[in-house]
Amino acid sequence: MIDALGPGPDRRRSHLQGRPISGLTGAVVLGLVLAGCSSAPSTASGNDSIAQPGATSTTDSRALPPESTESSSPSPTVDPAVEQAAACVQSAVEALSPAERAGQLVMAGTPLTDADSVVSVMRKNHLGSVFLHGRSGRSAAGLKQEINRLPSVRAGDATIEPLVSIDQEGGAVQSLRGGRWGTLAKARVQGTWSTARLSRMTGIWAKQLSRAGITMDLAPVADTVPSGTERRNPPIGVFGREYGTDTTTVSRAITTVTTALEKNKVIATVKHFPGLGRVTKNTDTSSGVVDTRTTANDAYLRPFQAGIDAGAGAVMISSATYRRIDPDNRAVFSSKVITDLLREQMGYQGVVMTDDVGAAKAVTDVAAGQRAVRFINAGGDLVLTVPSDQARTMMVAITKKAAVNKNFSKKVDASVTRVLTLKQKAGLLTCGKNQN
Template sequence: MSRSAPLALAALTAVAAVLTASPAQAHAPVAEGGPPPQRVHHAVTLHREPPKGSPRAVLARMSLPQKVGQLFMVGTPADEVDARTRGQIGRYHVGNVILTGRSYDGVRDPRRVSRTMQQQVTRRTTAGVDLLVAADQEGGQVQVLQGSGFDDMPTALVQGTWSPATLRAHARTWAGQLRRAGVNLDLAPVADTVPSRRAARHNPPIGRYDRELGFTPRRVASHAVALVRGLAAGGVGATVKHFPGLGRVHANTDTHAGVTDRVTTRHDAYLRPFARAVDAGAPAVMMSTAIYARLDPGRPAAFSPYVVGTMLRGDLGFDGVVVSDDLGGAAQVARVPMGQRATRFLAAGGDLVLTVHPETLPAMYGAVLTRARDHAAFRALVDGAALRILRAKDDRGLL
């Protein structure tokens, strides 16, 4: 053996060690202050190209403007195509829409709206990736799609009196109705717990409309899980809301500013429904814009790295899509400049910016794109958020 042979053998051994390193070893460290590391099965390996058509491969072929577009969900009336939103799929690469208002004439109108929006998908607009089409289909007074082809859904409070098995079966049926209308993401269930029937009268966002599944975290948890699993069985994703809970506030963040929860703590029993729904496989969790005095008193939850990263991602282990509550028209965030509403949410660890009003989208999109171009760390957050959204879409067959 020549003198150089041992050196060559050592070099080959070192290379082999790198190529066979575990995903956890190969994964680059997370920047200080960022969200907790993702689970090992999501880590980047050094020796394999992502399978063609996989979420990571789709992300790799996207331009930065297209990636940013995936991070937005923009409103259109459920019974009428909003020309502005339709145009934004092309101009701003918007990757998702929400059906708003009310539609009373059955499946035809929302299906037409959904189909028209999906027809805007091309390689140039969204890199060929179909849209998440969402609706608030909870039941009771919060049922966007009504009429022939849709059940007359009872309130969540009534749903909470059914057995979990019965509720799961109904949820599967409701999911099938949504799919026929072109909807693939339900912004439900509500996992907020109102403490009592009496407290409900003083809780405008949830209790006043009987949106709670019950008055104990245990009841809410069991029935939120039933809804998550029933919707999934029917081919529709669930969105658990509004983390970390709106059941103990005394004003509505849509119509009032300064809405503050003064009781919720990090390991509060009222977080149990969210934890159970996450464990049941909920693909999305919606963030509240209320302020939580005992968690992060300086920021709404949707803008809080502590609430999103430490609690939702860390304590609950959620690695799915974090959705904002409406950031376009909510009074709670009205004093925050429009563009900063989007960048603060994403910087906190959020993924999908929801704005009901299409006129607010240009400022939000522009702010995110500019910051992503100028700051590598923020650009990495955009990549991570877009990848989580693409994974959720892959589960829905939208890639």
């Protein structure tokens, strides 16, 4: 999206890099939640009937049970803090009404110059996330005052604060600019910096975002644009939004930026999976955007893997169609892309979100409510609509589908669990005595 411009416990070998893939920080919590938070240690096997060395057994060996082939070592203990966190997430999910659960899966746009104008929409539709769109040089203090007026949701003894996101990449895509915000170089320039400089500069503007009350950056861009094709790639290359023209350079930058954002308490969103670097149309302004080259084992997926390994809190899905992965569905509606490739093959268990599906031309042939339903059904979690008037349609569609389809209802619960796990990591979900 160009606004205003037109590891968990399951570790597997990476098919891209030949090394273990680690999921999102907090996936352990998610795993515990989905597993029901069971952490009872296994009981020690009885040794009373086994003769000690040098002793004579008086027990008939035929009456003994067969020897266990399993290790007799005790099960690893679970950190009480992790258990408590998982229990908090689970209890919050269970306390939410169906409409409130659906609301946690919708992110609505609101003007950066009037951030709290979305309050009534949020309250009416139980929305759990907002996106600040537009351009402004306003002060961090003034912006934070408005963000502080955005409503939270009560779920039992839990308080759930909203995610507040923004596009702050650099270059043409820098929503907060001028004054103390300064001017951020475009990613193509950032990609030429040393790792130390890139980390330091990212840390500076991440701290600025955090001080303003912004908890999520819809960055970094992990798309690689082949050298010489930049002018033929309208969503990324034309604006220099790519960190480089080879996957090694881009992967290094994605690792650095993701790490720096997360370290400074801003959720990193790696985008636009599985890549917009080789398309010739912009999904915001055109329909029928097709990638004919990217495969499920493509080297161009490496920067996305780098972001996952670095602990990115979210991955944004492209709205283009990838003919060599799923020719029948746009990525945002494709279980082959979201579930099979991103979650299972690449091991990512964190929050998956859409690019804008409220106004983007790439999805206008699908009814607004169905855009949300189809995305969640494919394995996604968080639906972004820049026009806030689409939020209710999407929330209602999710709620109605979950009421009549048990399988979809389970997917909604899993998505809400992932979103709340991410919020807890960001300090936006607190339970009982843990609340400030």
